[in-house]
Amino acid sequence: MTTLADPPKEQFKLSMLINDTRYRSLTFQALAAIALALMFWYLGNNLIQNLRAAGLNISFDFLGEAAGYDINQTLIEYDSQSSHLRAAIVGALNTLLVAFLACITATVFGVVAGVLRLSNNWLVSKLMAFYVEIFRNVPVLIWIIIIFTIMTAVLPGPRAFRGDDAEASMLFNAVAFTNRGVYIPLPWFSRGIFDSAALNWLLVLIVLGGSWFASRKIGQWASKVQEKEGVRPKTLWFTLGVWIAPFAVLMLIMGLSWQMPELKGFNFQGGIKLGGPLIALWFALSIYTGAFIAENVRAGIQAVSKGQTEAASALGLRPRRVMNLVVLPQALRVIIPPLISQYLNITKNSSLAIAVGYADITATLGGITLNQTGRAIECVMLLMLFYLTVSLLISMGMNIYNASVKLKER
């Protein structure tokens, strides 16, 4: 009688690192990691040795020194005696501002163009195809320069607004389009509740936030009533009242006034100036990335099975409601992931601002500061850190949103 012995226990042999599929992938990853570490060690060593040979060192002390240069668009207090660090923050805020504005408008352009490209109207769909192909296939730097050049060449200088028979005039006496930017009236409060303008604006935001909350509550109440009684109560007047009444009362109390831009000296003074570089960069990034987003939207819509549309139509929904209630919510799952990279692209592409003299972080920290202090390595490291942080934050935020709209599987 034979007994069944356990299969012989496998001995671990060195050759299994290569031959055994269980270990092979780990082996190669380990080797790659070692090679990568060696390469960085070599590069770092090389850098340190070269710096030492040149008598240079790595130091971030320059960030505390006075910058000595002026910046034409600052969202926070800044003058030429502020530190390099503050100049970098001014640049960072400018980068975030243009990226934020461009993300919003690019999304609007993208969704509109993407939906219209699938329109049954031949002219509309071909026009949108034209827009997408033209803007997607020309580098964004070219678009920035084209728009900026057109703005400076076509729009009149402030000089043209001077005199009794001026060549140019302001729109409604309130908005001036010049080759240096667009000047619009500035709202301000003559009887502000707080002394600081920022606090007053914060109050306005809080009131608007309260209105939004209240209007949501009204919607929820309406849904509840609808579920119970089958008829949705009319909420339009309630909602409008909740939005308008508190806002209007607040404006009356604080005494809303408008400061009009006026031609004084060399330039328009007063009001809000939207600088030419900001407009050019914002618009160029929006239409360029909008074309990419349009393709994402189109792909997302086409990924929704045709049966969904047909089923929705069979229920008697009109085309617009089919799109809003059935197709777009499902398409969103396909649209969001590539949209994340488009938002990242906008943020990174905003560093092309230097082409038109927009003071983003690449222009302040990575440009003037780098140049005046000669601290190229430190400045570029800080720049990389900034863009990396912003990109990861955008990615994180969008991924959280994506998780909330994606198909829930159980």
Place this chain on the structure above:
Amino acid sequence: MKKSVFLGALTLASMGAGVAGAATLDDVKARGKLNCGVSTGLAGFSAPDANGVWEGFDVAVCRAVAAATLGDPMAVEFVSTTGKTRFTALASGEIDMLARNTTWTFSRDVDLKFEFVGVNYYDGQGFMAPKELGVSSAKELDGATVCIQTGTTTELNLADFFRANSISYEPVPIETNAEAIQQYLAGACDVYTTDASGLAASRATFEDASAHVLLPEIISKEPLGPLVRHGDNEWGDIVRWTLNALIAAEELGVTSANIGELKAGTNNPEVNRLLGTEGNLGEMLGLDADFAAKAIMAGGNYGEIFEKNIGESTPIGLARGLNAQWTDGGLLYAPPFR
């Protein structure tokens, strides 16, 4: 075994990278070409002509150094640099020297570890405005929009000037001179500021130069000169004394026209030492005895280079002013060749 060879090679390579750049002259000779950094194109100072050959006042310094070290004024590889890239290009060894109307400042000399070998143009920052603006002084520029080349000392001087006079302005930072001029002519800025020589050079290229005025204020000292990296003093000496040779040649009356005659020997010992017929100055630099003669023959002495490229007979039309020889009341003063 293989691994230790690899590591050894790495160490050697990193050490090699560390010491490279110490003997720039050897590198230049081995390469057979001088890598010289110049600006991206400023009429009269450095710009390619119709045949693509670089010429100009700064270019002449490069050519003189190439002639002194390699014997051939055309053996230059011109690397055009912007205000932002110039120092990185020099520090990294991409170029052997920089001749790009660069202002000699303390921090560039000391903190950035460069060595300014002398001054080839004494300049100051000025303003250019359209005549129709009706401005006659820079102090009337309160509220003006000012186009400025970013990353230069002019940016700092401008901030200081407006701050000192308690007036405001709006800077429009531009990357290169050409773009700045385009913006200025389109009226996107009221005035353009840069070194007065650069303003004159740019104005000369305008369709209607007379419609623009240079304001009288000069708001800074801008000693412009060639520079090299710290740490290779022999190479610094070569560039310094090549520049000095051009200046001394004008003072001593040595021109490209009479140099052949003077090379045969004169009874002025300093001319003889300069041209290498007496003494061993060239040898001390590790160059040929007639290095200075070659440099002068490349484009003439300082005065000739000035007249040919930016002088009053050229469209740029700069007067010698501060840049006259010390004997004529200017600041040019070459230390003695002895």
